[in-house]
Amino acid sequence: MEIGTLPGPRRVQIQTQAGCNGRCVFCPNEAVLRSQLEHGRMTETLFHKIIDELAQTRPERIMMYLQNEPLNDKRMPDWVRHVAGRIPETTTLVTTNGTALTPEMSEALMDAGLKRIKVSLQSLDDETNRRIMGYGAEKVVQNILECARLIRKKRSRLDLRVSMIVHGNNREEVEHARRFWKKHGVRLVTSVLENRGGNIANAQELNAGEAMRPRTDCIRPFREMCILFNGQVVLCCVDWFRTVILGDLSKQSIREVWNGPVVKRIREGFEQGDASKLPEICRNCTESAAPGKHRRGWKRLLPKFMRPG
Numbered sequence: 001m002e003i004g005t006l007p008g009p010r011r012v013q014i015q016t017q018a019g020c021n022g023r024c025v026f027c028p029n030e031a032v033l034r035s036q037l038e039h040g041r042m043t044e045t046l047f048h049k050i051i052d053e054l055a056q057t058r059p060e061r062i063m064m065y066l067q068n069e070p071l072n073d074k075r076m077p078d079w080v081r082h083v084a085g086r087i088p089e090t091t092t093l094v095t096t097n098g099t100a101l102t103p104e105m106s107e108a109l110m111d112a113g114l115k116r117i118k119v120s121l122q123s124l125d126d127e128t129n130r131r132i133m134g135y136g137a138e139k140v141v142q143n144i145l146e147c148a149r150l151i152r153k154k155r156s157r158l159d160l161r162v163s164m165i166v167h168g169n170n171r172e173e174v175e176h177a178r179r180f181w182k183k184h185g186v187r188l189v190t191s192v193l194e195n196r197g198g199n200i201a202n203a204q205e206l207n208a209g210e211a212m213r214p215r216t217d218c219i220r221p222f223r224e225m226c227i228l229f230n231g232q233v234v235l236c237c238v239d240w241f242r243t244v245i246l247g248d249l250s251k252q253s254i255r256e257v258w259n260g261p262v263v264k265r266i267r268e269g270f271e272q273g274d275a276s277k278l279p280e281i282c283r284n285c286t287e288s289a290a291p292g293k294h295r296r297g298w299k300r301l302l303p304k305f306m307r308p309g
Contacts, residue, residue, distance in 0.1 A: 008057025009225035009258055013237055014050065015066035017041045017073035018229050022097045023134030024122075025206060026165055028199040028240045029067070037242060042229040046250055047079065050227060051086050053254040061091045066226055067240055071100035077108040084113030091115045095163070097133065098140035106147040109158070116159040118189070119144050123170050124177055132169050148186055160186055167193040167288070168208025196238040198284030211289040216273075218282065221266050225258060233257050235266070235281065244279045 018039035020029045033039075054062065062083055064070050073079075076094065083092050094109065098119040109117065121140050123129040129137035144162060151158050162181050166174060174190060181188045195203035195212065204212055220236040227233055231250035234242050244266075247257030257263075269277030 008054075008254060009059055009223065011061045011063065011224045012054060012059050013063045013066040013224060013226045014047070014079075015042070015068050015227065015229045016047065016064065016070065016075065016079055018068055019072065020067075020069040020097070021072065021099060021135075022069060024120075025132055025169070026167065026193060026196070026200055026203070028196060031199075032067070032240050035241065038230065040229050041073070042231075046231050048082070050231075050249055050254070051083055053249075054090075055086045057254055057258075058087065059090055061093060062087070063093045063095065065093075065095050066228065066237060069097055069100065070094050071096045071105055077105075077112040077114075080109060080114045081112040088113075093118065095120060097121075097135075098143050099135060101140075101143040101147060103143075103146045103150060106143075106150050107154070110150065110154060110156045114158060116161070117147070118161045118163050119147075120163045120165075122164055123173055124180060125173070128170065128173070144186065145184060148184055152185075162186055162188050164188065164190050165193055166190050167206045168210075169206065171208065192288035194238070194287035195285065196240065197236075197243075197281035198286075199238065199240055203286065207288050212286040213289040215282075215285040215287050216270075218270060218285070221263055221270065225254070235263075235279065238285065239281055243281050 019033065023030055064076060064079055064083075070076055071094070080092055080094070083090065092114050093116040094114060095118040098121060101119065119140065121129065121137060121144070122132040124137055124141065126136040126138050129135070144160070147160055150156070151160060162177075164170060164174060164177060178188045193203060193207050194215065200206070224236065225233060226235070226237050226239070227249060228242070232242065232248050233246040235244035235246060244262065246263050247260050249257060265277050266279065266282065269275065269282070275283055
């Protein structure tokens with residue numbers, strides 16, 4: 001199979017509603033909200049069309065969030081239930097900042113069949129988290145602990161995790177946070193800082209002066225489809241300003257967009273090491289070069305994403 005022809009995305013991110021109440025220092029959310037970009041909510045008709053088509057391509061993971069706070073959309077349990085009914089084998093995932101993860105929402109998501117939830121919390125310290133994310137940690141910590149309690153009470157199989165992006169403002173807290181969450185039976189996952197396609201101008205400063213390196217081994221265009229509330233498909237999860245639109249699912253099919261000419265050229269650029277075929281956002285993308293915190297090289301992973309149709 002040629003490098004640019006893939007049967008369907010292995011992972012899909014869906015933005016059911018634009019916008020976020022957080023103001024994270026490593027996220028361009030505030031600048032996007034000040035821009036002239038359209039914001040809104042996905043219609044039920046469009047959502048069902050997308051899921052019906054994904055039921056044919058059978059992605060491994062459907063992530064019910066994209067550049068937003070997904071739990072601000074109170075329809076989320078209904079969306080999850082629909083996906084679980086149509087594609088029961090897929091892993092449904094919500095990544096949230098936890099501010100709206102009330103006990104009622106936690107229970108509704110469990111009952112709807114959500115398989116994994118990841119809560120982004122950058123510090124256990126109230127003031128430190130406020131500096132990083134725009135709000136204190138205390139309420140979110142309590143929401144996570146209550147969710148963990150409900151999982152035990154209901155004997156739910158929901159996979160609850162806490163996520164930290166490691167950078168200069170919280171690097172010294174990681175091991176303390178790991179011990180805290182382990183004590184409460186919650187897994188902590190960490191990831192490296194990236195400049196999100198050049199959209200975070202002070203990423204080097206946030207990284208406490210440590211090296212950043214070009215993201216030349218990116219697997220996102222081979223693996224993930226990122227769908228905005230209006231059906232437009234952006235290049236990847238860091239294309240906040242919608243600089244590369246791969247297609248429009250309100251007018252096209254999943255397969256048409258996934259193998260369209262724009263994304264094929266980008267895949268060729270990465271596979272051939274030819275930067276001239278890459279858009280500016282890819283050429284500007286960097287991530288922390290912190291040792292021991294990176295995924296495996298994308299060329300070793302690529303065969304996994306090129307499954308037969």
